[in-house]
Amino acid sequence: MTLFLLFLVAIVAGIFNISAAGGSFVMLPLLIFYGLPPTVANGTNRISLLIQNWLGVYSFKKRNVWDFETNIKLVIPAILGSIIGAYYSSILPDNQFKKIISIFMIIFVIVSIFSNNKKKRFNYKIKSYPIVFFIFLLIGFYGGFIQAGVGLLLIAGIKLATGYDLVKTNAVKTFIIATYTIVAIAIFAYKGKINWSVAAVVATGQGIGGYLGAKLAVEKGEKYIKALILIAITIMALKLMLY
Template sequence: MFIFEMILLIGVGFIAGVINTVSAGGSLITLPALLFLGIPSTEANGTNRVAIVVQSLTSFFTFVRKGQVKLKGNASILIASTLGAIFGALSAITVSDDSFMLILAFTMVVTLCFIIWNPVKAINRPSTLTPLAYALGTAAFILIGFYSGFIQVGVGFYIMIVAILLYKKSFVEATFLKIIVVGLSVSISLIIFAVNGQVLWEIGLILAIGNALGAWVGSKMVLLQRTGWIQFILIVTVITLAGRLLYEALA
């Protein structure tokens, strides 16, 4: 691998690590970057998960040291999302390159719209969790797990919405839950991709170096509430990358 490619992967991984931790959508950058390096879509999808697992572990231990860990009451969420991730990953390994690029481009645009709209800020959290909200939340996390196992792009943002809207979590609690759910679902899907020979470990680990550094910085930004500049970078980057993906898929 050329030095330029290593530096590019570490830089892209760093930006993605920050974005994934303070909001969501880091894979909106890393997955297209892997595809543009000429990596087949299924291998890019699998390889991207190496960095996400490392990033999730980094963020998790940062929250542990800050005393922000609260696992009680989240067992059903973790089980539902993990089961969904298994089926999502099994589905993803059968998708063709062109179909994946079209799905990815569409997903990037939809996720970007949600990020710009940011319904999380408009949610008023009631003080109690109703049985209906609990049931809907469990079903939502099965779908979220499937999505995470299949493509993963922007999944953290959807986790935040459900965690705050249905489970009445605070922003910091929802952020920590996002880290746990993403970490578990992506770890499970990574195993499935790896068993099927769809992971390029060297590239994934280089990307993970950047992700880990970005996750460390991002975790501190969340706790200090200094995250305002992230959205601008994400919007400009995603629009550019989605346009190129559509061009290559339809050319």
């Protein structure tokens, strides 16, 4: 596998991460196949996520899809959770982390397919902030620990907390990931779990994909986002069988 191929795949992964979810489940195995230890692949992947999500935030804000108050309320518990998650991820042995990736890939695919097969749509909204705080603390822990697939968890959590449509939900999701990733990167860098040269190549590709993903999400709307989620799930399922 070459760096150029990683760059091309990173663009696609960036589009998935911003406008749907699942891009990291494509990038993590590819970084491992490229030769990075699993925990280093996990840390290296965060650089591109930081850039693509901040570009996504800029793109959403430019199109007036922005809610500062909601962003702050939800990002605080997510940051706290990500600190704990990133720390524990950085100290795990590589063989254990590789097994955990496989397990979460299986769980994510099953849950995603199940949730997309529901015929009845629920519009329940959680009104208690302490409950919302706890939910986003757990999501932040998962995001700090492995990140891959956190997009769908955030989509579900944000919709429960706000009742937003998927376009506004993706805007909030993008801001939350962009913010807590700063903290996660600091932890992974301190532990020596980032390959900076590979990160630069992948980050460039995912940055381009992140900007395009936010643009497409706003212009194409909710149906387009749902289609991308289904595509992401299919890619993850195929990748799981080959892993």
